[in-house]
Amino acid sequence: AQKITQTQPGMFVQEKEAVTLDCTYDTSDQSYGLFWYKQPSSGEMIFLIYQGSYDEQNATEGRYSLNFQKARKSANLVISASQLGDSAMYFCAMRELLQGAQKLVFGQGTRLTINP
């Protein structure tokens, strides 16, 4: 079974600084996908960024980028120029294929707090 590990329960960062949220994964599949979601206090999961295992370049979406190191099995999220509105829970997830069905397996999450 696939596994996602997020080792940082909480992160505190000053506004406008860059922040890196760690994610490591374990899989024997050659084809897989990695996602990052943001969950503010309102509870809704918001998709941020996706990286496919065969994508040669790191994914970027605005202030979000994914530092994908395949050999190390890591997919860290980098947020540049952090804002107060970035304070939330962040989840790393992997697409798992099981008997033809695809589902997401989530990590435990990291709570990010941006200080003014």
Next chain:
Amino acid sequence: EAGVAQSPRYKIIEKRQSVAFWCNPISGHATLYWYQQILGQGPKLLIQFQNNGVVDDSQLPKDRFSAERLKGVDSTLKIQPAKLEDSAVYLCASTRTEGYNEQFFGPGTRLTVL
């Protein structure tokens, strides 16, 4: 485009009572997911539908949980009877097709079992 709708947003019940949650996915989305998110953890998939058929329900506690998506659109998740450990947020998500497309999540239903 309207997002994934869920109701109710909050529910408080006593153990052994029954409860039902409703989800209406984004229009045209064939795949629908129900997740359980216990406080301090990531979401865990309970059941996945493709149109009105079940694709994966391997982690659904079938002795007390049931779910249906009769017309391939909206879905209900039921718990009967509820236990204390069922206290969690129940998230519904949908995608156009089964694939690596991002899942769009609803606001969730926060269930408290006393």
